[in-house]
Amino acid sequence: MTLYADVIWLLNLCIDYLLIALTAILLKRPFQQFRFICASFVASLIVVFMFTPVADFFLQPIVKGLYSALIVWIAFGYQRWRFFLQALFMFYFVTFMTGGGLFALHYFWQTEIPFLTDHSLTSGSFGSGISWLFVCLGFPLVWYFSKQRLETIEVKKVQYERLVDVEVWLEQSKLTIRGIIDSGNQLQDPFTKAPVMIIQADVLRGQIPDEWIEQMLNVESIGTTDGDERFMRRMSVIPYRVVGQPQRLLAVFKPDSVRIRHEEEWMTVSKVLIGLNDKALSPEDTYQCIVHPKMIVHGITDKLA
Structure with missing residues (x-):
């Protein structure tokens, strides 16, 4: 050859x-x-x-x-x-x-396998x-x-490496979910500067009344219909902007507290607001909420609390 x-x-x-x-x-x-x-x-x-x-x-x-x-x-x-x-x-x-x-x-x-079909084996060829x-x-x-x-x-x-365990406490009910720290998330209340954490709406069903969830997802209806007074005291509306789209409004509520497990330590975040998203945040359901980076910076570890 x-x-x-x-x-x-x-x-x-x-x-x-x-x-x-x-x-x-x-x-x-x-x-x-x-x-x-x-x-x-x-x-x-x-x-x-x-x-x-x-x-x-x-x-x-x-x-x-x-x-x-x-x-x-x-x-x-x-x-x-x-x-x-x-x-x-x-x-x-x-x-x-x-x-x-x-x-x-x-x-x-x-x-086919050559040495099973050939009657003899040869060597020395280079290809x-x-x-x-x-x-x-x-x-x-x-x-x-x-x-x-x-x-x-x-x-x-x-x-x-950016995934964290998250516990949300509201009305004596605890919700345990997985979150991802998103450094690009700069959403916060323009007045109190409280960071906003976005949670997948369906994971809250069964934890809080469905009417609360529907009120938050339909921000235009807030104030036009009667709502639960306890929840209305927790709720507020903040402006937010998506790239390439006009400014919108997002309904948020204040939980009793939020705990985050980051780098093997639990920390408590008291100054935080929660907004809802009606679609899955992760196609593979790897995480169910988006954690604001300020929550990690300002969180108080349990051993220091």
């Missing part, structure tokens, strides 16, 4: 560049194109060495490890050991992940036209899929 070493080298160069680029993306490292290209070029030279008398030397595990370290050093430099090792291990992780994905994709589409075409087409797909999945995992991790 004819081997086109230049084609193999060029393919290896492109793959090495994509692996280094994905490593940089996952580590949030700056893109330095010149360094990445140089590192990819050095990495691709391994193909050239495989056709020389020193091939056996470069197949030694310790040499492979040192060669990988050289590639990472060229691509990302060295600032301190932790910085360097983080890049090295991520480079290995990305390589194994994409290589494993490509291997799995190959066997997913394979309809076939079909296998290299598969790598050319399959690697970018696996690379893109891996990048998207890892970014999704990262988003979930960041979101999970």
Whole structure:
């Protein structure tokens, strides 16, 4: 079989560049194109060495490890050991992940097992036209899929770190829900400056009378119909604005107290208002309320209370 070493080298160069680029993306490292290209070029030279008398030397595990370290050093430099090792291990992780994905994709589409259908086994071949075409087409797909999945995992991790347990006390009734701290939530009462926490309306059903919920969701009807005097004393209306839309009004009420479990500590927030949203806040029901960041800042931990 004819081997086109230049084609193999060029393919290896492109793959090495994509692996280094994905490593940089996952580590949030700056893109330095010149360094990445140089590192990819050095990495691709391994193909050239495989056709020389020193091939056996470069197949030694310790040499492979040192060669990988050289590639990472060229691509990302060295600032301190932790910085360097983080890049090295991520480079290995990305390589194994994409290589494993490509291997799995190959066997997913394979309809027969060669050593069960062939009467003899051969060795020494470096690949076939079909296998290299598969790598050319399959690697970018696996690379893109891996990048998207890892970014999704990262988003979930960041979101999970912002999740808190929330207890709302109202009329001797306790509601326990999950909330997410939203740094973009700046909604507050313009007069008292009390932060506003948004709760999914359906989780309050059964905890407070339905007529209270309906009154809050239909802010235009407030004052035009008779309501529960106890609840009306708690309720107020504040203006709020959504980007690209005119100013609106939001009905809010003051709970007896709100407790939040943040970083393994419970804190009590006394100055807070609650607004309702008639739609699910999380498509996966991961959380049921949006916590104002000021509630975390101004909350009093239980051991200090």
